[in-house]
Amino acid sequence: MLMSDTPAFPFVAVTGQALLKLALTLITINPSIGGVLISGPRGSAKTTLARGLAQLLPQKGKLVTLPLGASEEMLIGSLDLQQALSDQQVSFNPGLLAKAHDGVLYVDEVNLLPDALVDQLLDVAASRVNIIERDGISHQHPADFLLIGTMNPDEGELRPQLQDRFGLAVELGNQYSIDERMEIVQQREAFDQNPAAFIAKYADSQRSLIKHIQSAQLALSNVTCSDALRRNIAERCHEANVDGMRGDIVWYRAALAHTAWQGRKQVTLEDIDTVEPLVLSHRRNDNGNSTPPPPSSPYSRPPEKPPEPQKQQPKTPPKDTQQSSSQQQQSQGSDNSNNESDNSDDNAGDNDWGGLPPQQQHLETVEAIRLPRQKQTSKIRPTSPTLKDKVMAGKQKGQAKGGSRNGRAPSPSVSWFNTLVGNIAKRNAPTDWQLHYKKARSGKAVLHLILLDTSSSTLAGQAFAKSKGAVLQIAEQAYLLREQLAVMSFGHEQVKWLLPQVRAPKHLQSLLNETPAGGGTPIRDVIMQAQQYLQGAVVKSPDLEIQTYVLTDGRTTQDFDGLSLQGHCTVIDTEQSAVKRGRGKALANAMGADYFHLNALGV
Template sequence: MTLNDSSVFPFAALVGQQPLQEALLLAAVDPALGGVLVTGPRGTAKSTAARALAELLPEGRFVTLPLGASEEQLIGTLDIESALRDGGVKFSPGLLAKAHRGVLYVDEVNLLPNPLVDQLLDVAASGVNTIERDGISHRHEARFVLIGTMNPEEGELRPQLLDRFGLAVELGNCFEAPVRQHIVKARLAFDTDSQAFRDRHAREQAALAQRIHEARAQLASLDFDDAVHARVSELCIAAQVDGLRADLVMLRAARALAAFEGARAIDVEHVERVAQAVLKHRRREGEKPQQPQSQGHANPQANPRANDADWGYLPPEPVETATVKNVRPLQPKKA
């Protein structure tokens, strides 16, 4: 599904979802973070935010992984008879291929079979999907922003799978009257005349898309110093996380934030601002969050460099096919 019509609520017009918007934008800048896990009750617009993000990405693809999906539906299939007869590989794309350069949305990810979630997270982190059947192997790029949602009351994910998600955000019901009214007014305005509503936010949408594009191009040029790395280690040790995945994700998330804001270098403040989303689902039970040392604004979109512009995307490089011999997915600033 390609989202480029008036049915999509603009990302820039979302209200009351700043932590989720922040996490989604970081994952959009660097999909290799491993995706975003969103927990919370029904009716908190999780799917609305996911669809809205897809519209800002290169091809606007939004793919949903349904409950009950099979492994073949997810990763695709190979026509073995064709390979044996003609010596070539006939590949039928799965949902991973269809989500390339877009968003793969998994509602109630905690209800999927663990092996399927494991495969999904592997590809989200690596950006490559590999299918092997009867000695035949096929690889293709699958770089997408993975967004998984769940209601903890309906079951939990195993800790090993929780850790594989790069970032996590917990949404709650809103009990602030002014915010509720703002949300409802925006929704009613969109439902009354969606195109007019989208037109009012078109400039902000273009600015966000441009910033994501520029940030992706800048990622490789940003590095971190010893002070940044030391703070990452300090936060992860204080949270008593298992392994080193949290350190790696926190550095990548801080880099994505710095790139999104057009910073020339990653600093400790960037680390402080992404720490909650990185550690929320990894912190050992009973460990309290450590208060950030700096008090920077937590909105990655607070940088005034957001200008409206269209943007493109480099096409994926060809992916090799091999024979097997022996049978890794904010309130927008007003433009």
């Protein structure tokens, strides 16, 4: 849908968000950088600034929004049924891609976009041409636009292929000072009461910004970059483990644009430093090892005064929570105590183990893991088919209904294009038309979500190493079946992603070996975050088949009341102490999940 008739909040009137303003300005100066991915919670001005970008383009106001529930025909173009019925000729109505040409295509909640639309966007983003082909009839048109996507990371990850297509990315926060909050509310109130007067108030600043951008566009072709700085970009991309070469190219183009924006003709190290967080924030592959961000730069500066990078503030080192060796031995010895009640034993054990610093355990190979074939049930199943059977059971096949060629039933969705073309070619009267249906789907997508306990208590008896072996075996089976995999860890009183939702990777062992265990067990936090993530995944793909595995020893002071997960869930108990507390089994019963003990899985 077009947004040109809706008054837009002036770009220059937005309070704060200097880094995002800079990113949007750079892609306006040099569209070959690519689009901008804006990640942040609700209320962080993502949409306001994205829509304000259209005001800076030569075709002002040309902003096209891709709705979350859009169909493929809405995006790429559709068949003109009215003309086909009246004139017996087939023609196409332009889709959103055609309307966004030379403008901005804005995708809100881009991480929830259906895979079919993501595939179309990937093709067009690469070629800048939209090609529609239907049974020998081909139509194409240019589709060169700036792609702006917003997302809330709490609602699910973005497909890596589409994420890499965004040249720049900005991660926003919604924490503002008291003065900023007051200014934002006052600005919004003034705009809502009289949009025309508010826009007129900032008209001069807006025109000045547009003139500045146009000057930078003209100067861009004269900007040069030394080989030494090109090498600097390559080395830093290499250090960040950036996949492919798109990051290097985007970084170079963004540095050129920033140099032109500052009114210079030669790229400096400062230009490279300034755009680094925009280029690497969504491309860095450091397996979760955080690195200090490069200095950010203010957005509005006169071109004659180059920006001065802000000094980085040193991070406060974490408090040392290491216990003495005698305390460690005491906490380990508590595993063998059976003189106290289950509840008090759990509390003491969790507190003792939580004091240990993070430690590593390398993966131990697990043979012949056996997991359930049955659908989710509240009972604990005694049967245990192999993991391969389990994962194969998740590969749901479509069922044929009624007779059809090759045993496949027609889809209830009518293929209007094939219907029109077929009946027009046969010169059938409308009353004698035969309907053609779209092909039925042959299967469902499958997601394997693994929740891995990385608390200190899992270090006992090599339970953590064995858990890693179980994760690897699940991943290998999912990889062979071309199914999706996501791994979330919970330990050290925090929950974080080890592996976002991707096609199951072939090589996961190195990532697992680099994952340490430490701290307490936030079991409730991980279950609630996983449920929220799964709800978003189902919104994106309603037919998604979900298989969740919780690998934990259950040693936590938190209760299990009210915990549940969407889809089929299996709890794999990793407790290795001589006296079992049965907390893993209690978790499975509370969640209505299948239950197995790691020692019973052929380890």
